[in-house]
Amino acid sequence: MEKNKPCRTARRPGQTIPEAVEELLAKMTTAEKLGQMYQSIGADITTVGTTQVKEPVEELLRAGQIGSMMQVGEPHDLAKRIRHFQDIAVNESRLGIPLLFCLDVIHGFETIFPIPLAWSCCFDEELIRQAAATSAREAACCGINYIFSPMVDIPHDPRWGRVAETAGEDPWWGSRVSAALVKGMQEDGGVMACLKHYLGYAAAEAGRDYNTVEFSDSALHNTYLPPFAAGVKAGVKSVMTAFNVANGVPAVANRPLVEGVLRGELGFDGVVVSDYAAVMELMEHGVAEDEADAAEKALAATLDIEMTTNYFRRHGEALLNSGRITMEQVDAAVRRILTAKYELGVMDDPYRFLREEEIDSTVYTPEHLAQSRTLAARSAVLLKNDGVLPLAKDKKLALIGPFADSSDLFGCWCCSTRKAEVATLATGLREKGFDFTVEEGSGVQQPIEGGIERAVAAAKAADVAVLALGEDDQMSGEACSRMNITIPECQQALAEAVAVTGKPTVLVLTNGRPLLLNWYDEHMNAILEGWAPGSEGGRALADLLAGDEVPGGKLTMSFPWHTGQIPVYYNELPTGRPFVEGTDEHFQSKYLDGPNAPLYPFGYGLTYGRCVCGAVKMSGENLAPGETLTATVTVRNEGSLPARETVQLYLRDRCASLSRPVQELRGVKQVWLEPGQQAEVSFAIDEPMLRFYTARGVWASEAGGFDVMIGLDSRSAKQNKAGFTLTAGVQE
Template sequence: MVAPYRKQNVTPRSDENIRESVEQLLGKMTLAEKIGQMSQCADSEFAFGGEIEADPTELLVREGRVGSILGAFNSRRTFDLQKLAVEQSRLRIPLMFNADVIHGYQTIFPIPLAWACSWDLEEIKRACMIAAKEATASGITYNHAPMVDISRDARWGRVMEGAGEDPYLGALIARAQVEGFQGDTLFSEETLIACLKHFIGYGASEAGRDYNTVDMSEWTLRNVYLPPFKAGLEAGSASVMNAFNFYNGIPVAGNKFILHDLLREELGFDGMLISDYGAVDEIYIHGAARDRKDAARQSLEATMDIEMVTQLYENYLPQLIEEGKVQEAQIDAAVRRILIYKYKIGIMDDPFRYIRPEKEEEYHFHADHLQASRELARKSIVLLKNENQTLPLQTEAVIAGTQKIAVIGPFADSKDMLGTWQFSRYKEETVTLLEGLTAKGIAEDQLLYAEGSGVNDPIEGGIEQAVRAAEAADIVLLALGEHSEMSGEAASRMDISIPAVQQQLAEAVIAVGKPVVLVLTNGRPLVLDWYEQNVDAIVETWFLGSQAGHAIADVLTGDYNPTGKLTMSFPKHLGQSPIYYNRFNTGRPLTAENQDEKYISKYLDGPNDPLYPFGYGLSYTEFSYSDLQLDRQQMKSGEQITVTVTVTNTGSMAGEEIAQLYIQDLYGTTVRPVKELKGYRKVQLAPQQSIQIEFVITEQDLEYCNARLEWTAEEGEFKVYVGTHSGNTLEQTFELLK
């Protein structure tokens, strides 16, 4: 089908050659054709947002009225549309094909919040490389990922799409994802244009409600929300997408300060800026524009290059030029950026180079990709509780027939383990928990399965059946959580508890009196205080992807010792949200000494601390920390401090520990967080083995954005904390002299 249309021996062009070719092409383009390159239409049965009235895709392509297509998910469709563009549009300019490849294309990996809990940058990068490899085989060239928003409120459904609450770790993961998607060169047919989203502040939506108001100081924006974007830009991300929220009262899609002054001028971004779905139109809906024509003007003034799906650019830019309210040179600048990347990825010379149906057949759901998904899924699981060594399961006894396991709950044999933001054709091949256990050699008659209830609805007789299974078993795996549509975009929840019908199931099963392991499937931190008090073990598995059941079974049986650490704090009570470890003291901080006083920053009816803090995660073995040492107590500009600590595996099983380094600036020209992650080390230790690990602190690690919006390290005293999570550390003190 495609082979005859491909060109041979196409090589990358030089930057100078690309610039010359772009200028020549710009000189041939009509205003309508230029605006066409700045317009994108949707071509998918999946709704990425509200319904948009538009002409048929084929007509838009034939008339040169679009430069990119959102949601053409297979090589047949991308081929047909590309063929139409290069054969029937006047200037034969090829299309870019866009998609949201968030955590895999056909082979699905853990959701990003889960893979962040691996703290494994190389594995995350590999997952993105595989996703790019599979997506590009279908002709996809432009990815609407990664999402690098900092997320502190678990009510917001899109926490599943990001790396959690910490700017330092979020920045490292942003870089890894961009490097994974874009590879060493965008000219490769197996790399994708990455798009950092959502610039900026979207993760701070009030009350955790999607698309809601965000109001923050520039100081907070720069210290908390900017670092992951900056890291992604430094990694070379070719594209950025705006946030839906406003900043200083101006929607970001038309916010010149955010998009032009900060992003382009200060941060030096010269790539493609794309609106989120319908965001240009929403400038008007927000009430920040007189009409839709004014919204189009604001967006162009802010240097928005591509309008996603709505048609305000097409409808109003020609009139705005006639009225002298915008200049054609502004449009030329946007089209220039778009065309440069069409040359960089090679489609201007070989429009069909990414469309490779033979590679679709080879790459999609490849065994090596599935193995990579399984490996990352195992590393993403977080063990939250394990009393009396309930886990790992005694599988030898089960296989021998002397023990039985009850596998109970709506996720016991569910294939809804992929999470949202995936479009795989292989959903029915997702490995369930029950399938993962049987693959370990456990006979079906040793696994007593009962669904018990639906995710949100009861099953007639379901609880009674579950209780009978629990009574006949030696241990219960209680598989509860959220279905995939309960997290993700437009999936905010006021109550982030496990749904009531599952709570009723849990109460009945726990009352039987057998050891109970809660196995969670979910896309956000949940309120688990009741379960912490009433079950023997809790395993946070998130949505793990195509190989979910195998990965969970690996951990439950002890074939893999869990290593994951939380990147979002789990609140003890809903009313604590948003909750995060790198908070400020306030002028009346709660301490052990003043906790009985009234006029203190605290709740009357519960603690300030989360149930499970940032960085928390257990192992089947135990680790101790000792002998925290600094090689000097004072550091001058240009110097560094070496931190050493001894980590010992005090248990009886080999395991991996993620040792974490935090720093507190004890005083500054502005208030400073009580603790900030500044480094971590992964160490593999045999039973009773000790190892001394080393961190290096530089002046750069002490920098922050001060009240004058200057990025600087200020002299004074600092605390160094090293430990197993943000709430369990050793500490030392040093001073920075300037």
């Protein structure tokens, strides 16, 4: 398009978006409408059946038969390619309808932030929102305007590799993170966000990706739906359907789930897109006979865009002619797509997201790297410390392990081209002025000849050993389920050999999921869960080890004691025969050969100070609708070092129409305490906080007694209890 030449789809002065959409819709042929519903992979291939075949992308663009396109690459090359395709769509097609350009920007574009499971542990919505905004802005100046994020699934099984992309096991916190990410991407970053995966994808049986899920209507509404509801309320413009079935029907063709719950109950009026080739998978699920049948069923569920398959485009006219689908269904989908494009501004200015002159000043800047470093430090969780941390600068260190000087700190779902520029842990410690030697000792999954012997010699010659162990970026994420969620055997052998030296040993973990750490909890002097910390991960971890940053992260997903406990999560139902610690009663819900409780519970995390939480004090005994009660505790740092603490409020509905969880997180507040300092921390409790999806199929609170628990993690909070009575329930 020539500079300053008006776009053919631009609105006239005073014309509203609905008016512009209807005017354009009236001009479109059936083929052009169906083309808007097709999302190309962005190259000369598409998915037909179960294979990928050649497809003339530029020819289809000229025919107006592609509506959106996925693109990835080095920023300048990416922008050049996007401009090329947009030029064809705008200047060489009959109507000149611009494309949407899409990418999975999960935890950063070029500047990589910690994985989402990590950043959820910072319990700071503003930091998370800023990371989302930065990621969106970096992508947007290269032409990306439609981001497949945030992922808001609620997982209970750490064997599932995609826990790395989630905000953890709690629906309340997951909902807060969902809203923060949507606002960061859309309001601050200016792109279109996409909630995924709708619905229940994280409930895959046996933790095996893409596997069958089963959940009740109560679990649907009380566990899996809330983060989607929060994202919709925050104004998200798109939702992606999941690969899995729900009530036996694949989500992409599940009309009760998509049209009924998402569009009906939640009132979502935006674009619904399939996951990658999910419409094709209807045939694999055994619910569609062929491509045309798959297209018909997906459209009936109100799917708008099919990703990488083109069944709407190739079979739509025949389905219309036979009466199997209607033009009203097609128009409804296209209307939503065009509305999204107008709301993004690309119909008025197709190149508003292409600002090549800003790439170097926007992408991978020192400011963004500093932001990533701060978030990585705040996201790390100190799991154990006997006093060896923070490290003294006069101590000689032996930095040992496959992640000692590794740039593999990005984790899964990362499209950055800057991996070689990652700050490693060795880099971070070197910049701090520590005296240390580096020995790899072992590969991530394979031993190194002579590696253990050299590592042991280094440990013996040092004052403190720092073991940098964990998972590489291929061990978590999509299709990366693991049966045995341990640190790989070759690294375990290395750790055992170093431990035998008797030197104080600090374990620094790089990983994408909760791991089994029983042996390490017994044998390490300190354990720092660093997750996959991103571009500045090595410097952030060094900041924590040196005491220049004070750890304050809290786990958002429980760490099992044994795989036999899985799924294990803090907000479980009590059962009719709950286990009571210290009793000899045989007929309780328990294991004969191990504990019910995880090794590290939800909300757990240490700091360098030593904080204690005083008794809960309530402002009253009764709560009426429209009123507020206040629950207060005093938190004191009794240690000799500063403390960054997250105080947590949990509630329990003692008696309801449905069995309710033993605990539900309903508030967090962060405090900074110098040695000997104390702070009074208060939480307001009102009636809306007590609502849930009841046995009557409505959102309501129910009158009765409630427990109030406040602590520094979910386990300790159970021992610090008060209560009140809700005098009357309210239905939404």
